Structure formats: C-alpha cells, structure tokens
Amino acid sequence: MSSTRIRELANLIQINTAKVDDWLQQHSLPTPSFDKDGPVDLQIDSHDIQQARVTAMEASLELNDLLVGPTMLLRPVLNGSALQAIYRFDIPSKVPLDGHVSFEELAKQCNLYEPDLRRLIRFAIVYHRVFQELDEGFVSHTAASRKLVEDPNSMAGVGAMFDEAIQAFDQTVNALETMKGPEPNKSGWNIANKTDLPIYEYHASRPALARRFAGAMATFTQGLGLSPKFLAEGYPWTSVTGGKGTVVDVGGSTGHISVALAQVAPGLRFIVQDLPEVINGTREPLPDSIASRVEFMEHDFFQEQPVKADIYLFRQIFHNWSDPYCIKILKAVIPALKPGARIVANDHLVPRPGEMSLLQERAVRDMDCIMLSLFNARDREEKDWVKIFEQADPRFTHIKVWMPEGASLAIVEAVWSG
Ligand SMILES: C[S@@+](CC[C@H](N)C(=O)[O-])C[C@H]1O[C@@H](n2cnc3c(N)ncnc32)[C@H](O)[C@@H]1O
Numbered sequence: 001m002s003s004t005r006i007r008e009l010a011n012l013i014q015i016n017t018a019k020v021d022d023w024l025q026q027h028s029l030p031t032p033s034f035d036k037d038g039p040v041d042l043q044i045d046s047h048d049i050q051q052a053r054v055t056a057m058e059a060s061l062e063l064n065d066l067l068v069g070p071t072m073l074l075r076p077v078l079n080g081s082a083l084q085a086i087y088r089f090d091i092p093s094k095v096p097l098d099g100h101v102s103f104e105e106l107a108k109q110c111n112l113y114e115p116d117l118r119r120l121i122r123f124a125i126v127y128h129r130v131f132q133e134l135d136e137g138f139v140s141h142t143a144a145s146r147k148l149v150e151d152p153n154s155m156a157g158v159g160a161m162f163d164e165a166i167q168a169f170d171q172t173v174n175a176l177e178t179m180k181g182p183e184p185n186k187s188g189w190n191i192a193n194k195t196d197l198p199i200y201e202y203h204a205s206r207p208a209l210a211r212r213f214a215g216a217m218a219t220f221t222q223g224l225g226l227s228p229k230f231l232a233e234g235y236p237w238t239s240v241t242g243g244k245g246t247v248v249d250v251g252g253s254t255g256h257i258s259v260a261l262a263q264v265a266p267g268l269r270f271i272v273q274d275l276p277e278v279i280n281g282t283r284e285p286l287p288d289s290i291a292s293r294v295e296f297m298e299h300d301f302f303q304e305q306p307v308k309a310d311i312y313l314f315r316q317i318f319h320n321w322s323d324p325y326c327i328k329i330l331k332a333v334i335p336a337l338k339p340g341a342r343i344v345a346n347d348h349l350v351p352r353p354g355e356m357s358l359l360q361e362r363a364v365r366d367m368d369c370i371m372l373s374l375f376n377a378r379d380r381e382e383k384d385w386v387k388i389f390e391q392a393d394p395r396f397t398h399i400k401v402w403m404p405e406g407a408s409l410a411i412v413e414a415v416w417s418g
Pocket residue numbers: 200214217218221250251252253254257273274275278299300301302314315316317320
C-alpha cells in the first residue's frame with residue numbers, strides 16, 4: 001500500500017510521542033493526564049524532546065484537520081472575525097479559482113484597509129485552512145475556500161454561524177441573567193439583534209436572512225452522522241405505511257430531507273411544510289424521478305394541521321423550542337391524526353455523562369448550547385421526549401427513542417392511539 005499524508009502523520013505522531021514518553025519515564029516524570037493530580041505542565045528541559053513534542057502536536061493537528069475535512073473546518077473557533085469578514089465581504093468569490101490575487105488588490109475590491117484584511121485572512125489560513133499564501137502577499141484557494149465559492153449553502157452556513165450565531169453566544173449569559181421564562185424571544189440572539197421578535201418571525205420580513213438560514217440548515221446536515229441517509233435507512237418507512245401513504249415533513253425547509261426519503265420509499269408521497277418565506281425562497285431542485293411525489297405547502301405549525309397523513313416528520317424542529325411550545329406544536333397536529341398515525345422526530349439525543357464518545361458528546365452539547373443562545377430552547381434526553389408527548393396528550397403511545405448506527409440524530413416515534 002502506498003504511503004499517504006495521513007499515514008505519514010500517524011507515523012510522526014507515533015515516533016515523536018514515543019520519544020516524549022520514553023524521556024519522561026527515564027526522568028521519572030509523570031505522564032500527561034487529565035486527572036486532578038496530573039502534571040500542569042510537562043517539565044521538558046531537553047531541546048530535542050521539546051522539538052519531538054511540538055512535532056507530535058502539530059502532526060496531530062494536521063491529521064485532525066485532514067480527517068475532519070473542509071466542511072467541518074468552517075466551524076467556529078474562539079474568534080469568529082476572520083470568517084465573518086470572509087462572509088460579509090464575499091472574499092472567496094474575489095479570489096481566482098486558478099492563480100492568486102494580492103492582498104492589496106483584494107483589499108481594494110473589499111474596500112478595506114489592507115493590513116486589516118491581511119491579518120484576518122492569515123487567521124483564516126491558520127485556523128480554518130480557508131485560503132493559502134503560497135507566495136508571500138498573494139492569496140489563493142484551498143479546498144475549503146473553493147467550497148465557499150462553489151457551494152452557496154456552505155457560504156450561507158458561514159454567514160449564519162459567524163454573522164449571526166456567534167454574536168448571540170456573547171449575549172447568552174446576559175439573557176439568562178435578565179430574561180426569565182420559556183418564550184422564544186428571551187435569548188442571547190434577541191439581545192444581540194435588539195429585537196423582541198423570535199428569530200423565525202424576525203427572518204419573516206427579511207427574506208435574505210431566511211434564505212441564508214435555510215441554506216445553512218442544508219449544509220449543516222452534511223456533517224458527520226447528519227446525512228439524511230441515517231433517517232432514510234434508520235426508520236421503517238415502508239413497513240409502517242404498508243408501502244404507500246403520505247408523509248408530512250413539518251418545518252421541512254428546502255425539502256432536502258423529503259427528497260432523500262422519497263428516493264428510498266418509492267410508494268410514499270411527501271408534503272414539505274414551512275413558513276411562506278421559506279417555501280417561496282430557496283427550494284431543493286427535485287429530481288425528475290420523485291418530482292410528482294414531493295409537494296410544498298405554506299403552513300405555520302402552531303396552527304391546526306390541515307393534512308391527513310400517515311407520518312408527521314419533525315426533523316430538527318422540537319430542539320428549536322422550549323417544552324411548552326413543543327407541546328403546542330404537538331397539540332396542533334392532533335385534529336389531523338387518525339389512529340395508528342405516527343409522529344417521527346429526528347433530533348439530537350442528550351446523553352447521560354460518559355454514554356457517548358467525547359467527540360459525539362461535544363457535538364450534542366454544542367448544538368444544545370446553540371439552541372439556548374438562538375432560541376431559548378434545548379436538545380433533550382430520552383425522558384424529556386417521553387414527557388413532552390405525555391403532556392401533549394396521553395393518546396400518544398408506544399413512545400420509542402433510538403439512535404441508528406453511526407447517526408448523530410436520534411429517531412423518536414410516537415403512535416396516535418386516539
Ligand atoms: C432547524 S430548521 C430544520 C429544517 C429541516 N427540517 C431540516 O431538518 O433540515 C427549522 C425549520 O422550522 C421552520 N419553522 C420555524 N417556525 C415555523 C412555524 N411556525 N411553522 C412552520 N415552520 C417553521 C423554519 O423555517 C426552519 O425551516
């Protein structure tokens with residue numbers, strides 16, 4: 001098998017970590033650990049061993065970045081200004097896909113002071129691997145920055161995260177301190193945007209923001225374990241419906257999930273419901289093979305559900321709302337439910353401590369805290385899911401929660417026994 005960069009890095013990590021470890025043992029120094037009594041600093045006074053330590057650290061960072069991949073590298077670090085500027089001034093489209101552009105020229109095109117633009121770009125280069133500077137003073141693309149040119153949803157994701165969400169994180173503790181209650185307009189996002197409107201109502205009169213948010217949703221479903229295939233393969237769509245029937249994709253945004261599901265369940269019809277500004281905004285193009293089975297409909301899920309269906313899918317909906325609002329959403333579906341109809345939710349499942357790997361648990365805690373900052377809402381543990389169904393109506397029965405193999409989102413199912 002030929003050597004690749006990732007194998008080379010793994011070797012570097014192996015060799016240099018062994019050098020550090022041998023040296024620490026020879027000098028009877030404690031091994032690094034997160035234990036309460038573990039060493040606060042590694043006391044390495046040998047230049048060579050210090051060098052081995054740095055080599056192992058850098059190789060592991062590069063290996064991490066290569067294995068994580070460009071999409072995930074576009075996610076936040078502590079300072080979001082570089083990616084915010086890249087979004088705000090649409091910098092990726094100003095860098096030629098082949099060749100390069102000077103900082104001076106780029107600054108002119110963005111109407112920015114060149115030293116400021118240069119430092120922001122250099123931050124993005126080292127933190128996000130967005131752009132590179134192969135010749136000093138000249139900017140060219142990397143895979144991540146090219147993705148921002150070629151994939152408008154990725155660019156929308158950067159905008160939603162760095163030109164909207166990150167400002168809400170800053171205000172979250174202020175919101176917790178000064179605003180009490182379950183309402184969706186009591187969040188850090190509300191303080192940051194100086195508005196009493198909840199985020200979706202605020203977006204309603206700002207179609208560009210609504211489109212950006214919908215585009216961001218579509219790109220964030222490309223993360224590890226978030227592919228629609230986990231929902232498509234992890235739920236028995238065909239057996240539950242006898243192979244034909246209707247699925248309402250409530251809050252289905254661009255329809256990207258229904259498009260994926262329609263491909264695995266050829267007998268099912270899908271109705272994607274969302275707010276008017278989303279339904280009339282960016283829509284997923286429908287492949288010919290499924291176009292006749294996927295429809296779009298304006299519907300506010302706090303109003304009575306107008307469609308009688310077999311399954312009502314709520315993917316990443318309930319985590320945008322606090323419990324009393326989730327209960328209202330469920331109650332609004334009840335008039336349309338026939339016995340045996342299913343509610344299927346697809347959301348993160350908050351684990352008990354230690355139940356998931358560190359990386360998985362970080363992803364869930366990350367999303368849970370984003371829900372807090374933007375919506376004054378939350379992700380839920382299994383018992384919380386059971387509780388909201390029981391509180392909405394005791395005729396929701398057979399409540400089951402499971403995690404498809406490799407998925408990041410759990411499937412929650414309740415059957416209407418009405
Ligand atoms: C987090 S996104 C999830 C989108 C999609 N289900 C997915 O999994 O990608 C939440 C969606 O709920 C929609 N939404 C918010 N309030 C709504 C309401 N009152 N009625 C219908 N849809 C709403 C938003 O427009 C958005 O598309």
